[in-house]
Amino acid sequence: MKIRKQFLILSFLVVSVPILCSVFIIIHTYVHSPNRYLLEGTVPPQKEDFPLLTDKELANLTNSLKMLPQEVEAVLCRTTDRKIIYSTIPDIKAGTYMSREELLEYASQTSDKYFYQFTRLPTIDSQTFLITRLSLKRINNEKKTRTYLKILFAIIIITFSSLITILFITRAIFEGLNKIEHSSTQLAEGKLDKPITTENNSSKENEFTCIMHSLEKMRCELLEMQTSKNRFITGISHDLRTPVAVIKGYSEAILDDVITEDAEIKRSMDLIEHKASQLEGMIETLINFMKLNNTEIKENLVTNSITKLIIDFAKYVEITGKVFKRNVSTDIQLPKDIRIPFNNQLVHRSFENLFSNAIRYTKDNDLIEIIAYTNETEKAKSIILQIKDSGVGIDKKDVDHIFETFYRGTNSRKEEGMGIGLSVVKSIMDTHGWEISVTSQKKKGTCFTIVIPY
The missing domain is CATH 1.10.287.130 (Signal transduction histidine kinase, dimerisation/phosphotransfer (DHp) domain)
Structure with missing residues (x-):
């Protein structure tokens, strides 16, 4: 996983964990709070003696009782004469008479559907009962409680998972930093013989592993240097x-x-x-x-005719071949004038270097061929330039190393030179964005192929 994604996840979790903890505390407090089982809106005890209430005062009391929540049903009964002075229960009508025992019996018979609450309201010379009830469907919170408990459990699981993920991401980041520090210290101390361990699992690739791969590549290049x-x-x-x-x-x-x-x-x-x-x-x-600086070369590339350069090089090869008693064959099949940016002096120098090697490793009357043609595909167009000879060839063990700086093959050790000619040619080709390759067979000859895109 990319470090960017890890930091985004880490930031999200760091913010989410406190929120989840807050939600947990709120739900836990609510689930375990007894207040959610209490009935609200009941009439507070009155100081007036109901028998002495005027019609206006009785109306005010009735209006107060009507302010109870809609789901709360109430009955106000005067114990002195058993009169129901107020009722919102359909089975008990206001103005009727019911004794305390009858009310208790009725409550007992319907207790499987309702929750009853009895409140005695003392007055001056009498006692008044306020009976309120609420449907058990309203207060039966077992299902909700189970739901709340599931939510709490889920929050706990998510919170612990988040904490574990935070620890895992933090550990991965610190391990990556420690590996980079250790590897860079190893390179700084010049310990190039010990490989830098890199992660081969593509699913664990991230910026740290890319840096480790780069450090390993740097180590190999430094070792090669x-x-x-x-x-x-x-x-x-x-x-x-x-x-x-x-x-x-x-x-x-x-x-x-x-x-x-x-x-x-x-x-x-x-x-x-x-x-x-x-x-x-x-x-x-x-x-x-x-x-030889690749940056300076790129800055000095000028658009010229590569066709003319190759034709001039072919003429130079024909003249030089006669001087050195070599049979030179040129086959330039470039149908049009192709102009591309390149450094004329360096490119001509690299071509001459390849031709000089062909002369050096061939004998009198051996064949040297210069072939140039265009190759067009759906994706790209390019010029193919080949410099072939029928000389001694290159040992198989040397073919993969001939473009390396200061490398001198088995045959070249018998000649003067420092082993930088072909490395310079390779550097010039790479700077121009061209490709150069070589094929060779011992005692049958060598062929250098240059691919010039246009």
Whole structure:
């Protein structure tokens, strides 16, 4: 679950729990309150003596009795003469006479349907009874009580579930933060050999697991960079040591008069100059590689004709192939002038690099092919450029690594270089949003394929 959703749920539960607790307290108080069983609106005891009441006073008393709630039925009986002076019970008529025993008998007979309440109203010289009744359907709250209890039980369950969910979400968030802290500390301390554990269950994917995946990817990249760095230091030390040793050896030989003949001195100086130029070229290549910045390249892309660039490159290949005694075949099938944004200098340089590798790993009269054509599908249009050769090919174990920085394959170790040429080509292709891939078979040749979308 996403952290955003977890925080929303957490916020909702934090607000809901106090509300649920308040509702619980209100319902619990009401269920256990005896006041809900009491009858309201009964007439308070009167100080007047009913026999001495005037008609007006009797009317006022009657009006007061009428103010009782509609569901409450009442009878007012004067015990001195057993006269019913007021009644809202259909079976007992006002003005009739009933003794106290008759009233009690009637109440007993109907007690299965009504709840009766007897109140004695003392007066000056007589006693008056107020009898009120309410239907048991009105006060029978057992079903409601059970309903209330179910509601209370549900509230308790929801509250405890909410609290458990809050604890679970809080624990998940803190565990995620602790893992991130531990993993980032591990990276900061340079402990790259230990993998960062990530959650493989897609149902538990969230922002924390994404960060963990990113940290693991960063760890792998840092480890690869460290490996490349060590490989580079080893390789560059070896590559730079060779010309330096030659320059130093011949210089010492000349200074120590080991070489004294003019012809030998001249040959030594030529060799020293050649190695110095080689050393300068290696340093220049290294500096250019370090300056290669993908952001700066993207900012300097200019819309040009990629068709013209490929045709010019094919012409260059044909001329250069003759110089190096290679059979060059070009097949450029681009039916129209296609213009896209690219860096002309860097793209041409990358094409030349691939062609130079084809020359380097082929022999006299071997075949090098340059093929270009368009490929159109429903989803995309692209130019396919292939640079093939029939040379020595690439070992299967090296194919997956040839675009890595400072990696030198089995065949390339016999040649001069630092193993950054193809990595530069890959970087240029990636910067332009193009794709480059390679297929090769040992002793049968190699094919580099570049996909240029337009």
